[in-house]
Amino acid sequence: xxxTPVAKFAIERVQYLDPTGKPLTKNLPDFAKDKDLLRSMYxxxxxxxxxxxxxxxxxxTGNMGTxxxxxxxxxxxIGYGTALKKEDVLVPYYxxxxxxxxxxxxxxxxxxxxxxxxxxxxxxVAREDFPIAVPIATQCLHATGVATALKYRxxxxxxxxxxxxxxxxxxxxxxxINVAGIWNLGVVFFINNNQWAISVPSEIQTNCETYAQKGIxxxxxxxxxxxxxxxxxxxVSKKALEKARAGKGATLIEAVxxxxxxxxxxxxxxxxxxxxxxxxxxxxxxxxxxxxxxxxLKAWSDADEEALQKELAAEIEAAVHxxxxxxxxxxxxxxxxxxxxxxxxxxxxxxxxxxxxxKHVGGHH
Amino acid sequence: MAAITLIEAVxxxxxxELKRDNDVVVLGEDVGxxxxxxxxxxxxxxxxxxxRVIDTPLAESMIAGLAIGMAxxxxxxxxxxxxxxxxxxxxxxxxNHMARMRLxxxxxxxxxxxxxxxxxxxxxAPEHHSDSPEAQCAHIPGLKVVIPSNxxxxxxxxxxxxxxxxxxxxxxPKRVYRIVKHEIEDNGEEYPLxxxxxxxxxxxxxxxSWGAMMHETLIAADKLKLEGISAEVIxxxxxxxxxxxxxxxxxxxxxxxxxxxxxxxxxxxxxxxAAQVAENGLFNLLAPIGRVTGYDTTMPYYKLEKQFMxxxxxxxxxxxxxxxxx
Ligand SMILES: Cc1ncc(C[n+]2csc(CCOP(=O)(O)OP(=O)(O)O)c2C)c(N)n1
Numbered sequence: 001x002x003x004t005p006v007a008k009f010a011i012e013r014v015q016y017l018d019p020t021g022k023p024l025t026k027n028l029p030d031f032a033k034d035k036d037l038l039r040s041m042y043x044x045x046x047x048x049x050x051x052x053x054x055x056x057x058x059x060x061t062g063n064m065g066t067x068x069x070x071x072x073x074x075x076x077x078i079g080y081g082t083a084l085k086k087e088d089v090l091v092p093y094y095x096x097x098x099x100x101x102x103x104x105x106x107x108x109x110x111x112x113x114x115x116x117x118x119x120x121x122x123x124x125v126a127r128e129d130f131p132i133a134v135p136i137a138t139q140c141l142h143a144t145g146v147a148t149a150l151k152y153r154x155x156x157x158x159x160x161x162x163x164x165x166x167x168x169x170x171x172x173x174x175x176x177i178n179v180a181g182i183w184n185l186g187v188v189f190f191i192n193n194n195q196w197a198i199s200v201p202s203e204i205q206t207n208c209e210t211y212a213q214k215g216i217x218x219x220x221x222x223x224x225x226x227x228x229x230x231x232x233x234x235x236v237s238k239k240a241l242e243k244a245r246a247g248k249g250a251t252l253i254e255a256v257x258x259x260x261x262x263x264x265x266x267x268x269x270x271x272x273x274x275x276x277x278x279x280x281x282x283x284x285x286x287x288x289x290x291x292x293x294x295x296x297l298k299a300w301s302d303a304d305e306e307a308l309q310k311e312l313a314a315e316i317e318a319a320v321h322x323x324x325x326x327x328x329x330x331x332x333x334x335x336x337x338x339x340x341x342x343x344x345x346x347x348x349x350x351x352x353x354x355x356x357x358x359k360h361v362g363g364h365h
Numbered sequence: 366m367a368a369i370t371l372i373e374a375v376x377x378x379x380x381x382e383l384k385r386d387n388d389v390v391v392l393g394e395d396v397g398x399x400x401x402x403x404x405x406x407x408x409x410x411x412x413x414x415x416x417r418v419i420d421t422p423l424a425e426s427m428i429a430g431l432a433i434g435m436a437x438x439x440x441x442x443x444x445x446x447x448x449x450x451x452x453x454x455x456x457x458x459x460x461n462h463m464a465r466m467r468l469x470x471x472x473x474x475x476x477x478x479x480x481x482x483x484x485x486x487x488x489x490a491p492e493h494h495s496d497s498p499e500a501q502c503a504h505i506p507g508l509k510v511v512i513p514s515n516x517x518x519x520x521x522x523x524x525x526x527x528x529x530x531x532x533x534x535x536x537x538p539k540r541v542y543r544i545v546k547h548e549i550e551d552n553g554e555e556y557p558l559x560x561x562x563x564x565x566x567x568x569x570x571x572x573x574s575w576g577a578m579m580h581e582t583l584i585a586a587d588k589l590k591l592e593g594i595s596a597e598v599i600x601x602x603x604x605x606x607x608x609x610x611x612x613x614x615x616x617x618x619x620x621x622x623x624x625x626x627x628x629x630x631x632x633x634x635x636x637x638x639a640a641q642v643a644e645n646g647l648f649n650l651l652a653p654i655g656r657v658t659g660y661d662t663t664m665p666y667y668k669l670e671k672q673f674m675x676x677x678x679x680x681x682x683x684x685x686x687x688x689x690x691x
Contacts, residue, residue, distance in 0.1 A: 065489050116667030134493045169422035197423050199399030205422050272398045331672045334662045349660045
């Protein structure tokens, strides 16, 4: 019997700050001294957290539909989002609120989307970004398609897509990383490993030690980062995006984090997850960690925090107001973007729907 | 005997079969510890163990393919797809394999399996959580497609589906999961597949529907009654194989047919029923066949779902229109 040695593999794990915000190494990357950048990352994480809290409140008061928060995972979307350039393309999943906000999608649009209004997917700024993918893992293949087009047209732009760790069990995920490897596509796959796929923990999802190693079989560079350490997330994202723009291929990044909230507003995590585990989860959360580091640099104070909270509260209230006063969708909205030109038989249905809609009274929310 | 909801009736039928037959297993995403996102499998893992009520990785094609393999060995897997639209990754398995295995092997390999999924709109869910794909499934030869409209039928029809020697897709109208309660005796008595239920007898018009829309249809029949119109109401229940005879008999009596469903109109199962009645019962008709359905557009995000789905008023309007023909 003979064997063919293929490769030995190990997964690099990147982490710069410990859970208390202390540097783990003297060789922090240069940007770790850029106070403006750090303050901006902090600001954006808090912005996302505040947005989530408001979205929850809107859902609980019957003003919005089901919503998946990012509580505890803010460093992922804000981390890669900070590394995104305007001309890059984001192909999100439903928990990519952080990435979307960073790429110019407005709070109003995100409220509208989860409020059951199609206009929330018509991004005013991020015109080439995909709408949120609710079916799991399908976005990974769309991202490879976008990357193929960018490569074909020889454009120096990157594509980022995000998926939960549970989603990496789907065939679409494997198909996407496989083709990204073969064609050396400029796509970055971000695995948001928040430990739980609704009620299903990693033991049931995979027999691998890491999710990152799935990329090895696809022949693409695969890294794990502490997903609660935004310095680490930003660092690997920036490198992976630069590599993608330079035509040097795909990267798979597993960001290890923890979901501090329910899966969505429709879920009750206490049915399957222990209180102890959740409490422990709070020990390594990302916002507190960066704040401690900022404070150690004398780059953040209680006064800064107060000012930030005030500013964000005002921004979010304005977005909520815009959402609540947004004109109701009209029956014809069901039809008007279905085709470039609406087929005749559907034009009749459109007219019917409008006539019936006129009889419908009732507010927007 | 306690009154239970449709979702509890599903749970009761699953528990009954798990207990009765060791070859029955339940599998899917979140069906174990969590008891399913709608709680259809609530408590079953605790009662029957993790080998019988299996939490799987998140992969629908895998779930269907796995169930096909198990069923080929004579087990009776009951797989859950978390929402009807997430069955689509498993469509290759369903269409190309599950539906054809018996035929391809000349009966050597058979698949006594069920795929269950919450189905339909009207619960303010996010997008891709409100579709009604029964027609595209019923279009596949070799599959049975069942949609119960109330708790008793959910219990009796699910038992029949699990015991059926062939694959069955069992779609549960999620909008009415918790709306109506029936007193159900857990006696293991099944309802026949492939048979419509006549819920109201009438002489002036036949109203045909299935799933959640049965509720609007029954309300419409009650309102018509107040106007002195006698509507016969039929719950199709088994979409495929379709019991056209019951519908034809009714149309022979009433002369008018109005079909109600929440899927987009073109190519819907309402279209199939209309075609069969036109083929075999045309000369009994006093009026054209009416269809009250969703529009030929994608199920909208929930702000507009009410405008998409048939309402009692729409059914009444159509029924009155058909009654104008003398
Ligand atoms: C194809 C498909 N199957 C099932 C679902 C239902 N569903 C929504 S979220 C979810 C769990 C996802 O977990 P994970 O991928 O780990 O991401 P997370 O939500 O934890 O960020 C499931 C099963 C879906 N949306 N799409």
